[in-house]
Amino acid sequence: MTDRDPTEPDWWTPRKPMRRHGLSRAAVIEAGLRVVREEGMDALSMRRIAAELNTGAASLYAHVANKEELLELLFDEVVGEIPLPEPDPARWREQVTQLWTDSHATMLRYGDIARFAIGHIPVGPNSMRLSEITMTLLRMGGVPDHAVAWAVDVVGGFVTFRAVEDATREDAAKDPAFYRRYQRYFAGLPADRFPVTAALAGQLTTGDDKQRFRFGLDLLVGGLAALAEPPEHG
Amino acid sequence: MTDRDPTEPDWWTPRKPMRRHGLSRAAVIEAGLRVVREEGMDALSMRRIAAELNTGAASLYAHVANKEELLELLFDEVVGEIPLPEPDPARWREQVTQLWTDSHATMLRYGDIARFAIGHIPVGPNSMRLSEITMTLLRMGGVPDHAVAWAVDVVGGFVTFRAVEDATREDAAKDPAFYRRYQRYFAGLPADRFPVTAALAGQLTTGDDKQRFRFGLDLLVGGLAALAEPPEHG
DNA sequence: TCCGATCTCGAACAGTGTTCGTTGGCGAAC
DNA sequence: GTTCGCCAACGAACACTGTTCGAGATCGGA
Numbered sequence: 001m002t003d004r005d006p007t008e009p010d011w012w013t014p015r016k017p018m019r020r021h022g023l024s025r026a027a028v029i030e031a032g033l034r035v036v037r038e039e040g041m042d043a044l045s046m047r048r049i050a051a052e053l054n055t056g057a058a059s060l061y062a063h064v065a066n067k068e069e070l071l072e073l074l075f076d077e078v079v080g081e082i083p084l085p086e087p088d089p090a091r092w093r094e095q096v097t098q099l100w101t102d103s104h105a106t107m108l109r110y111g112d113i114a115r116f117a118i119g120h121i122p123v124g125p126n127s128m129r130l131s132e133i134t135m136t137l138l139r140m141g142g143v144p145d146h147a148v149a150w151a152v153d154v155v156g157g158f159v160t161f162r163a164v165e166d167a168t169r170e171d172a173a174k175d176p177a178f179y180r181r182y183q184r185y186f187a188g189l190p191a192d193r194f195p196v197t198a199a200l201a202g203q204l205t206t207g208d209d210k211q212r213f214r215f216g217l218d219l220l221v222g223g224l225a226a227l228a229e230p231p232e233h234g
Numbered sequence: 235m236t237d238r239d240p241t242e243p244d245w246w247t248p249r250k251p252m253r254r255h256g257l258s259r260a261a262v263i264e265a266g267l268r269v270v271r272e273e274g275m276d277a278l279s280m281r282r283i284a285a286e287l288n289t290g291a292a293s294l295y296a297h298v299a300n301k302e303e304l305l306e307l308l309f310d311e312v313v314g315e316i317p318l319p320e321p322d323p324a325r326w327r328e329q330v331t332q333l334w335t336d337s338h339a340t341m342l343r344y345g346d347i348a349r350f351a352i353g354h355i356p357v358g359p360n361s362m363r364l365s366e367i368t369m370t371l372l373r374m375g376g377v378p379d380h381a382v383a384w385a386v387d388v389v390g391g392f393v394t395f396r397a398v399e400d401a402t403r404e405d406a407a408k409d410p411a412f413y414r415r416y417q418r419y420f421a422g423l424p425a426d427r428f429p430v431t432a433a434l435a436g437q438l439t440t441g442d443d444k445q446r447f448r449f450g451l452d453l454l455v456g457g458l459a460a461l462a463e464p465p466e467h468g
Numbered sequence: 469t470c471c472g473a474t475c476t477c478g479a480a481c482a483g484t485g486t487t488c489g490t491t492g493g494c495g496a497a498c
Numbered sequence: 499g500t501t502c503g504c505c506a507a508c509g510a511a512c513a514c515t516g517t518t519c520g521a522g523a524t525c526g527g528a
Contacts, residue, residue, distance in 0.1 A: 056508050119402030135430045149437035154450040161395035168353030188240050196369045203383035216388040219457030280516060290477045
C-alpha cells in the first residue's frame with residue numbers, strides 16, 4: 001500500500017506488500033497502546049493505528065470486531081501492568097491503598113485511556129484478576145461482604161475517574177494561559193455573593209494530582225476500615 | 235459597550251439578542267437540552283440541534299463559539315436546576331449529603347450529560363454558585379479550609395462520575411441480554427483462581443444505582459466529618 | 469434611502485468508524 | 499506437483515462528525 005520500489009518498472013503490477021505476518025491481534029494492541037501513550041485517546045483512530053502498522057484501517061477488522069472491542073482489549077492490557085501484592089492480612093489497609101494508588105498511576109502512564117472505562121464494567125482477564133485481589137484484601141480486613149461487593153465498583157470507579165481527570169488536566173496545563181484564565185475569572189467574581197470562593201481562592205489550586213487523589217482515596221478507605229468488623233485482630 | 239455579567243467567564247461568546255428566526259443562544263441551549271434529555275449525548279450533534287430549530291448547523295455558530303462552548307453552556311444550565319439549601323449550621327452534614335444527592339439526580343435527568351464535565355473544571359454562573367454553597371456548608375461544619383478546597387473538587391468529581399456511570403448503565407440495562415451476559419461470564423470463571431468473585435457473585439449485582447451512589451457518598455462525607463474540628467458546637 | 473453590520477445557511481473540507489468486494493497467498497487435499 | 503478453497507489484506511466508498519467560507523438576507527442608524 002505504501003511507496004513502490006522505483007527499481008521496478010511502474011507498468012508491472014505492484015508487488016504484494018509481502019503477507020503481513022506482523023499483523024495480528026497482539027500487534028494491533030501493541031500499536032494502539034503506543035499511539036495512546038504518546039498522543040492520547042483523541043488521536044486513537046483506526047486509521048492512525050493502521051498507519052502505525054503500515055497498512056489500511058480495514059485490515060484491522062480481521063483481528064478485532066470493532067473499535068469498542070479494541071478499546072476493551074487495550075484497557076485490559078493496561079490493567080495487566082498494575083503490580084499485584086501478595087495479600088498479607090496484617091497489612092490489608094496499606095495494601096489496598098497501594099493497589100489503588102498503583103492502578104491510578106498505571107492508567108495515567110497511558111494518557112486518558114481510562115476514559116474508555118467510564119460507563120463500562122471492566123471485564124477481561126486482567127480486570128477480573130484485579131478485582132478478585134481487591135476484594136480479597138477488603139474481606140481479609142473484615143469489611144462486610146455487601147460492602148466489599150459495592151466498594152470494588154464504587155472505589156474502582158473513583159480511581160478510574162481520577163485517572164481521566166488528572167490526565168486531562170496534565171495535558172491542559174501545558175498551556176500557560178490555562179491557569180491564568182481561571183485565576184482572573186475567580187478574582188473577578190463579585191465578592192459579596194462569593195465570599196467563600198474568594199476566601200479559599202488560594203487553596204483551590206494548591207496540591208498536585210497525586211495529593212488530591214490521595215485525599216479522596218483516604219476518605220474512602222478510611223470509611224471502609226470503619227465498616228470493618230472487629231475480628232480483624234485489633 | 236454593555237457591562238458583562240462577571241459570573242460568566244469572559245471567554246464565553248457574548249450573548250446576543252434574538253434576531254430574525256427565533257434563533258438565539260437561549261433557543262440553542264433549549265434545543266440542545268431537549269436532544270440530550272431524550273436521546274443522550276451521543277445523539278447531540280450540531281446538525282441534530284440545528285434540525286430541532288429547523289435550520290442548518292452553520293447557523294448555530296453565530297450564537298456559540300463551537301461545540302465545546304455549547305456543552306459548557308448546556309452543563310451549566312443543568313447545574314442551575316439543582317435545588318440549593320438555605321444553609322443551617324446545625325444540619326450541615328445532612329445538607330451537603332442532600333445537595334450532592336440532588337446534583338447526582340439532576341444530572342441523571344439529562345442522560346449522560348455529565349460525561350462532558352469529566353476532564354473539565356466546571357465554570358459558569360450556576361456551577362460557581364453550587365460550589366460556593368457547597369464550600370459554605372463544609373466550612374460551617376468545621377471542615378478545615380484546605381480539606382474544603384479539595385473536597386469540592388474530589389467529591390464533586392465523584393458525583394459527576396457516578397452520574398455518567400449510572401446513566402450509561404441505565405441505558406445498557408434496557409437490553410435484557412446485558413446482565414445475562416455478565417452473569418454467565420462470572421459463573422464461568424475458574425473457581426480455584428477466583429474464589430472471592432465466586433463467593434460474592436450474588437452480591438456483586440445487588441443494589442440499584444441510588445444505593446451504590448449513597449454508599450460511596452456516605453464514605454466520603456463520613457470522612458470529611460471526621461476531619462471536622464470540634465468547634466462545630468459539640 | 470442608503471450603508472454597514474449582523475445574522476442565516478448551503479456547500480464544502482477534512483476527519484471519523486465501518487462495510488463491501490476484490491485480490492492474492494497460504495495450507496491442505498488430491 | 500498441481501490445484502483448490504479459504505481468508506487475511508486492503509482500496510474505495512458510505513454515512514456520519516465539527517467547522518469554515520462566502521454569498522445572500524435583513525435589520526438599525528444616519
